[in-house]
Amino acid sequence: MAERGFQLAFARLLVDADLRRTFLAGDESRLADLGLDTATRQRLASLRGPARGGFEFFGDLLDAKRARRARGLTPVLLRLIGEERWDRCWRSRRSVIPKSESPASAMAEAIAFVREAPALLRDEPVSRELAADVCRVELARLLVDEAHARHAEQAAPAPMIGEPEGTSYPAIIHPTVICGVHHDLTSLLRSDPSEIANLCPPADVVYVTYRDDRANATRVARMGPTHARLLRHCDGRTAREALAWKVFGAQADSARVRAAVSRAVVALESSGILLSSPRPVSCAASLRELEEPP
Amino acid sequence: MITVPPCGVGLSYRRDFAAEVMEHADRIGFVELVADNVPDVFDLDLVRALADEFPIVCHSLGLSLGTDEPIDEVYVDKIARVVELTRARWLGDHLAMTRIGALDLGQLVPISFSRRCVEIVAANLARARRRIGVPIILENISYYLPVPGGEMPEWQFIRRICEEADCGLLLDLNNLHVNATNHRYDPLEFLQGIPLDRVMQIHLAGSRWSGDMLVDSHSDPVGAEVWRYLEWVVARCVPGCIILEWDRDFPPFSVIVDELTRARDLWKRAGRGACLGDGDRAS
Numbered sequence: 001m002a003e004r005g006f007q008l009a010f011a012r013l014l015v016d017a018d019l020r021r022t023f024l025a026g027d028e029s030r031l032a033d034l035g036l037d038t039a040t041r042q043r044l045a046s047l048r049g050p051a052r053g054g055f056e057f058f059g060d061l062l063d064a065k066r067a068r069r070a071r072g073l074t075p076v077l078l079r080l081i082g083e084e085r086w087d088r089c090w091r092s093r094r095s096v097i098p099k100s101e102s103p104a105s106a107m108a109e110a111i112a113f114v115r116e117a118p119a120l121l122r123d124e125p126v127s128r129e130l131a132a133d134v135c136r137v138e139l140a141r142l143l144v145d146e147a148h149a150r151h152a153e154q155a156a157p158a159p160m161i162g163e164p165e166g167t168s169y170p171a172i173i174h175p176t177v178i179c180g181v182h183h184d185l186t187s188l189l190r191s192d193p194s195e196i197a198n199l200c201p202p203a204d205v206v207y208v209t210y211r212d213d214r215a216n217a218t219r220v221a222r223m224g225p226t227h228a229r230l231l232r233h234c235d236g237r238t239a240r241e242a243l244a245w246k247v248f249g250a251q252a253d254s255a256r257v258r259a260a261v262s263r264a265v266v267a268l269e270s271s272g273i274l275l276s277s278p279r280p281v282s283c284a285a286s287l288r289e290l291e292e293p294p
Numbered sequence: 295m296i297t298v299p300p301c302g303v304g305l306s307y308r309r310d311f312a313a314e315v316m317e318h319a320d321r322i323g324f325v326e327l328v329a330d331n332v333p334d335v336f337d338l339d340l341v342r343a344l345a346d347e348f349p350i351v352c353h354s355l356g357l358s359l360g361t362d363e364p365i366d367e368v369y370v371d372k373i374a375r376v377v378e379l380t381r382a383r384w385l386g387d388h389l390a391m392t393r394i395g396a397l398d399l400g401q402l403v404p405i406s407f408s409r410r411c412v413e414i415v416a417a418n419l420a421r422a423r424r425r426i427g428v429p430i431i432l433e434n435i436s437y438y439l440p441v442p443g444g445e446m447p448e449w450q451f452i453r454r455i456c457e458e459a460d461c462g463l464l465l466d467l468n469n470l471h472v473n474a475t476n477h478r479y480d481p482l483e484f485l486q487g488i489p490l491d492r493v494m495q496i497h498l499a500g501s502r503w504s505g506d507m508l509v510d511s512h513s514d515p516v517g518a519e520v521w522r523y524l525e526w527v528v529a530r531c532v533p534g535c536i537i538l539e540w541d542r543d544f545p546p547f548s549v550i551v552d553e554l555t556r557a558r559d560l561w562k563r564a565g566r567g568a569c570l571g572d573g574d575r576a577s
Contacts, residue, residue: 003362003406003408003410003411003414003443004361004362004363004394006406006442006443007361007362007391007394007405008394008395008397010403010441011391011394011395011397011399011403012397014399014401014403015397015399043442043443044442046442047439047442051439051440051442053439054437054438054439054440054476054507055438055439057438057439057504057505057507058437058438058439061401061438061509062399062400062401065400065401066400069400105398105400106400149334216337
């Protein structure tokens, strides 16, 4: 028990920079909940002695490693605000202690970070609205990646692409997130950072982030409002023929409208967003929609 | 009982040089695969293709054998499946802690060189062996502070664990160089103290200075000291394989091939016999 208590306290001190600072300053109160015995407290106290330099160095090394991972997980935000601002923003975030209950603690940290980043950027000379949109798109991708990591080993049904013989049920089987933003971010990854504001004109745009298992990749697709509405009805329980009625109501009487919906379904299947099953399937948890921030 | 298969020189696989690995397959005797990366980074088709092309040794990062808690059975099960899929000759993990309680440290954290930690590692290794069907060998890690509570030097700690758990050793010579430099101890005393007859694998890598600490960077050429240690070790034991680790800031692949060639030449000069990856292939 004594070794476990020591290891638990040592680990906490390594992953939490604030806790490490206060501990090194002599304040052990935030470790009180561990109920450490005197010998263990003395072992920990020796970290303030000759080992202090190595302890601080290692803690900083862990922080830097986590920051490097998070930078890699938020490439669009990094491109928008640059490394210096990104680092400043990361350092000022609320400390998030990685938890092993999460399938990927790095993703959990990055998710917490992009949720918080728009507020952290309030004093920086970047467009708050644009930064908020970028964070939403980053969040969508991270949520898809996290869901994929959680369910990576579950087998998905084999896809049917194209017009089926009988009735089929288009479904979003893999993790997918829809989010609306107020800037067209399509050029962001290709553009020079200094031109980002000009290249991301204000526009109401819907992005769909989804897991394309055929390519083993997460993809972001810009989508028109009609396609987005259609996608929301592809719940695995609505037959392909009924989709036009759900999306267009009475207009679905038109053969032209029904054909257009059919083509859209095929296009969504081809891009890997939709899979069609000959029987109704349950996929209620696959689609998630990011609400507008308050 | 330690059984040592034929020696080869190879490298730890990274997606960044996937094409080059296949192109230079005749120069690579072994591939070390980080099992944690399957299937998220290395998909199953790629892993099968590698296992068909190369002898594989698996490496894992998260057994956390040094944690004073039972090992994570779900994680062990995942690693065991990768070992089976790749027909790996053995699995290497670390004398370290990577998680405790609800904390996932995401990093190899050192443990105390104490009798209690010898018992903890041996007990956790025994648990892992129940599921993993190949030998599990233990690697010395780099560390930047001696963990409070130590009762013996590192070499003695390693020797005691190898004896208590009857396991093989993955000797990381760059970690030795980093530790000996940062903590100012004699690397030769370390090498003379560990059980060389249990060395089944050797790791080579580069290091760089960060302030006044030498860091195990895995992004630089192998240092002169590390080559000297390798020469010393292969003159005294027959490891199963020698693996080069290079994780980021990748150089032209010819640099990596040159490092492999140097290790292979050194092996041959020591009169240790055939070496896979010398333009031939393992069956």
